[in-house]
Amino acid sequence: MMRRDETDRTGVPAVIRALLLLIFAVPSISADDTCSPCHAAVIASHEQTAHAHSGGGSCSSCHGGTAAHLSSPNRENIFTPTTTDSARADAPCLGCHGALVPTARWRGDHHARAGLTCVGCHRIHPKETIARSTTLPTRALLREASESETCYGCHAAIRRAQLQRSTHILPDDRRGARMQCSECHDVHASGRDNLLRAPRVNTLCLTCHDEKRGPFLWEHGPVRDNCLSCHAAHGSNNTHLLTMRVPMLCQSCHAGDAHTTLAPSSSSAWLAGRGCVNCHQMVHGSNHPSGVTLQR
């Protein structure tokens, strides 16, 4: 009868483990005794990470066989994800993190197809910097001190939003990003445009802004269609992340409906404060029997 101890802690029987080891295992190299003479600094930084304290194994767990490298130490004869082609670079990571990022999903999705690899965003051997030492370290071993800074590496234009008059990238004490990109984007694989976490933009927005999910007695058509009809997702020069200034935004559809066609000057009462929303305050929808004009 098999004792519990003979089963590994994820339920793989010892016999199968032994078989796997027999088939696949290469001699495991202990960092301390073999690699540290040349790579002391790298190993020191590795010791600070979750990998070193999560049973993540030794250098060879990710870098593969080391025999050739030991006999002739150079970059070419050791597996390094940063210098290999993208098809092979992710294999060591996906081997353990396959449940988080299923290989089949990652390889067909946008970031992988754009040639990005795990080490494009994750730094397995992080380097200490002031930015890192004054910020709560990310657990994801990201290249930069925060998730958003890592994304800005390629998506530089999104950084602009962080400093705009209205921003979705809510700032922390030191103007870093408090709200991170992964709140809305599944960077590993979502199968959707812009790697959104939800099948619709509105579904995503209404997760936090659920007061606007209705359904309302009087709906505002564009709101039900797409929040991005009126709002910019990341940042805007206008208040409330609006894509245009009011009243121009409203007048893009409601030209000549009932009101003055055009406010003649900047000091017009039509433009003060929230403009049209001064009266049509329930612009996202109204549940009032007299709210057909979205005023109640």
Add this chain to the structure above:
Amino acid sequence: MVAAALLAGPIRAMDEASEPDLAVDLMAMGRAVSVSVGVPIEFQRYRDVPQGLVIPFLRIDASRGLHFFRFDAAGAAEKDRAVTVEIGSRGRWRFDARFDQWPYLHTTHAATAHNYYGQGRLLVHDGLQKDLEAAPDADVPRLAAQLASEAGRRRLAVQRDRVRARFDLQLTPDWSVHAGAREEARNGQRPVSIGAFEPLAGPGAAFALIGFEVPAAIEIRTSDLTFGTSFHRPRHGFDFEVLYSRFRNSISDILYDNPFRLTDNAEHPLRSSRIISADWPSSTSQAAILSGYFSVTDHIRLASTLGWTRIVQKEKFTSYTVNHAIPSPAGFSPGLGPVNKEALPRGTLEGRLRSISLDHSLAWEVTPRATLRVDYRDLDTADETPDLSFPGYAGYGDAVWRTELDGQPIARPPLSLRNRQAIVDLDWRPAKPFSLRGEYRHTDRERGGRRGGATRQQSVAGRAMVRFGGGDFASIHAEYSVREPGSSAAIVPFDLAGRRRAAIRAQGDWSPAGSFSIGASVAEQRNDFDDSSVLRNFDLSEAALRLRWFIGDSATVTGDVIRSSIHHSQRWTALTHGAQWHRSTRDEVTDVGFSLEELFRDGRLSVAFRVTGSFARQRVDTDSNGGLNQDWPSVRNGLKDLASGVEYAFSDRLRVGLQHTYEMFTIEDFAWSALSPYPLESLDDDTDARRVLFLDTHGEGYHAHQIGLYVRTKFR
């Protein structure tokens, strides 16, 4: 060999019996904050920056073998704190809980005569209404200004507190189940504006604008429950999740006094002394998502997702009005008027909204050099709410009963939307380092219950890329799309009917030396709406340049410049005299950033400097062939941020540092700058704005300094 490497580490680790491990990482800071202006709303709009002793973060990690405990706290002493606790056993189970807070500051100095009496009731003293109602038009400005100056000032802010928890149980190496919960509360006050036109004499006569803002209370709570299961293997797997969400608003309606009117009157002059407005309705929602993937062969992968969502809203309606002067309209039951809820055709909306989404994708490595991806997406949102018609509504500031709007009876149209999309995307790498990509996308949109009907869009896109090895690449991406004209030219922006879009983006990263890299991107997008009667163009331009330079092992320099421009032009025709206007609006934003970090004394001493600046300007130019016309002043805002710090590492366990941050925010916006609680004098008389009162919620520019002395200690 790679597979061998993958398996060796974890398996060996599982064999090892580990010693207990405890790590603590703590940063404590003494901070001083100085803000130069009296109303620094923008400084603390989304955050809390207190002075004194603060704990920017504390991390505790404990583990023994596969068991772990993690605790993270950021800003533990602040109103925007985030605390996370994770416990579990690797490969077996995991529980994590997170508490988050977000403040949102509307203003620190709202001026209002309204007092809050709970349950959404905002009332003013009768004497005030009496004086303002009785005052001749000429005296209203003086009395209103006096009211504004005597009103007490108060802070309006909303605090969002959120707790999320999730439990994951790994039943086998491939199969797991999870359960999660979220409880979120939003409490505070926000400015709500109420505005209406009072017909002064009779239909067709002049109107007077009545407008005021009130500090409306927010008492919202959201509860979510999630259950799911996942099965993942490298070649196939699935996820299934169900979600129940309940949104509760304790304040279903807001009742407020009209400070300018004491009495109700449904004859001319029309007026209403008290107004009732519906707040966001409580609702529940259920959702289920099933997604799966399957590798047919080593080169063909299929993935599908089926989603179903239902939202139910049964909030009780309030009455048409609380204006008792409006007589019972024809057709109402005897004894019932618009102030009686019993007169409504139904007590609640019985709202039901159902969405079904279906996504399929096929990724096929046709040859080692070509990959094909085909996607089909179908989203069907149907409003299943029973039809609802009303005999009329209380209009013009709840002062008169109206039985039609724009010639149409008062009926609720159920809105529906179906969006179907097919995408074919071919990626071809004819020879290293070149790759080409082409995409064709077809979109069908069908709408129900709105002026916007069906639209159809075709788009093609192509990308050429050269990969030089490492991270170096250069690419160019172009897109052209045409959307067929819709059924109504008036509703272009959300319908996007008739839009012709041409876009091009060039991007590249280059590392001429291993220590130096430079990246650049340029993008142009043009959207023309030839069939629109209003919106004519919507164009975007963007350019970004960034560089990073590692100078030896000790210094890092980064720099970036981003310039973007959004331009849109619109055209209007006057209803009465045929004059036309054309308005052009251009938003320009320039961002610059530079940072330097240098290490001295074998890395023990670090010095860092960072400066960022955002300069934004909005220009509005108007011209007309005969109508009253005036250009508007530019709207400008800017945020400059300068941060510097020095840090000394006494050992791996102890770091001490000093940091300073300077922020300068500037803003000029004619729509807000001219506002005070009583804005008559700063507003033109294109309408009678004598009876307008604002809360005075706008913020001003500021200069702010933060200086902090910190200690960071890590020990294990």
